[in-house]
Amino acid sequence: MTLEDLGYNLELENYRKNQNLDSFGVARVISEHKERYLVKNAEKEYDAEILGNLRYTAQSRSDFAAVGDWVAISEYDENKVLIHAVFPRKTIIERHAVGKQGEKQIIATNIDFAFIVQAVDRDFNINRIERYLTICNTSKVKPIIILNKIDLVNEAELTSLIGSVQERIMKVPLFAISNESQKGIEQLQEMIEKGKTYCLLGSSGVGKSTLLNNLLGKHWMRTNAISESSNRGRHVTSHRELQVLENGGILIDNPGMREVGIADATGGLEMTFATIVEQSKGCKFKDCTHTTETGCAVIAAVERGEIDKSSYENYLKMEREKEHFESTIAEKRKKDKDFGKMVKSYKKDNYKKY
Numbered sequence: 001m002t003l004e005d006l007g008y009n010l011e012l013e014n015y016r017k018n019q020n021l022d023s024f025g026v027a028r029v030i031s032e033h034k035e036r037y038l039v040k041n042a043e044k045e046y047d048a049e050i051l052g053n054l055r056y057t058a059q060s061r062s063d064f065a066a067v068g069d070w071v072a073i074s075e076y077d078e079n080k081v082l083i084h085a086v087f088p089r090k091t092i093i094e095r096h097a098v099g100k101q102g103e104k105q106i107i108a109t110n111i112d113f114a115f116i117v118q119a120v121d122r123d124f125n126i127n128r129i130e131r132y133l134t135i136c137n138t139s140k141v142k143p144i145i146i147l148n149k150i151d152l153v154n155e156a157e158l159t160s161l162i163g164s165v166q167e168r169i170m171k172v173p174l175f176a177i178s179n180e181s182q183k184g185i186e187q188l189q190e191m192i193e194k195g196k197t198y199c200l201l202g203s204s205g206v207g208k209s210t211l212l213n214n215l216l217g218k219h220w221m222r223t224n225a226i227s228e229s230s231n232r233g234r235h236v237t238s239h240r241e242l243q244v245l246e247n248g249g250i251l252i253d254n255p256g257m258r259e260v261g262i263a264d265a266t267g268g269l270e271m272t273f274a275t276i277v278e279q280s281k282g283c284k285f286k287d288c289t290h291t292t293e294t295g296c297a298v299i300a301a302v303e304r305g306e307i308d309k310s311s312y313e314n315y316l317k318m319e320r321e322k323e324h325f326e327s328t329i330a331e332k333r334k335k336d337k338d339f340g341k342m343v344k345s346y347k348k349d350n351y352k353k354y
Contacts, residue, residue: 005194006042006244007195012087025075026073028041030243035050044079051083054083066109067242068089091139092139111139112141112197113141116143117146119147119205120150124161127314130168131314133169134269144172145175146188168310177211179214192247197249198252199252200251208253215249273311276307
């Protein structure tokens with residue numbers, strides 16, 4: 001295996017040289033466990049931890065390494081290394097951190113494609129697909145929709161489900177598969193490109209880990225059945241993990257996410273809901289919120305059936321979440337700025353006294 005098999009390229013190598021990091025080794029983070037990492041290079045895997053100076057200078061959680069990152073390393077013990085630097089990220093898939101106002105959580109970095117996995121047998125939800133799609137579009141990651149467990153529905157039901165997705169979400173590749181019967185798995189394998197990194201996104205129980213096992217051609221990630229009492233997925237994957245497939249593609253599995261909070265979705269919402277954005281150009285007011293305004297072209301399009309009502313309502317909900325997140329960030333920055341001014345003033349007054 002080479003570093004190129006893990007996704008390394010000339011751009012990363014040039015950065016390494018320009019930043020005088022060529023005296024260090026290079027590895028990619030393949031899993032994370034509470035700020036302790038497993039990294040992989042061309043030869044082997046290592047347990048890794050962040051250098052103290054890097055930890056001290058970090059401004060936020062995003063400054064720490066994440067699964068998918070390329071890092072500069074030095075070995076200090078057998079199979080153990082220190083992380084000296086994190087290379088610039090090509091892409092970052094992130095969401096609003098659960099239970100933390102105005103903070104983001106990195107899902108994975110340096111991703112080329114995201115598999116948005118949805119099971120057809122239980123809480124099939126196109127609104128949720130649109131949420132994942134918005135996260136991908138914001139991150140400049142190419143989305144691919146996967147409808148799993150098609151062995152549990154008949155052909156007519158499957159055709160209807162596929163049609164309902166494609167009616168609302170256009171120009172996004174869609175694969176219908178069954179982990180059980182293996183239907184569609186081969187076609188999915190054929191489209192995976194060597195050296196490209198893929199990320200699995202979806203709720204618990206939709207079959208992400210089983211799909212990873214099937215694509216790997218071996219049992220790697222532990223899987224579990226759906227809870228019969230709640231009909232909800234159990235969290236089987238407890239951390240993010242990167243694997244290299246036999247055909248050369250790189251795949252990252254993720255814990256199931258029941259909450260997919262929208263954070264900084266600049267550009268992402270516009271791409272996901274392109275039809276709504278296009279219709280909004282005909283609104284009477286430039287600052288139209290598309291809720292109650294007279295002369296709103298979007299509302300008129302919904303009433304004419306040109307925009308799906310559920311998609312419209314989902315758009316408004318995510319737009320509110322985005323605005324709330326952005327206002328929370330602005331409020332935090334103002335508080336930090338005011339606190340900085342207070343400290344500066346305090347130091348100045350005390351300096352005058354002495």
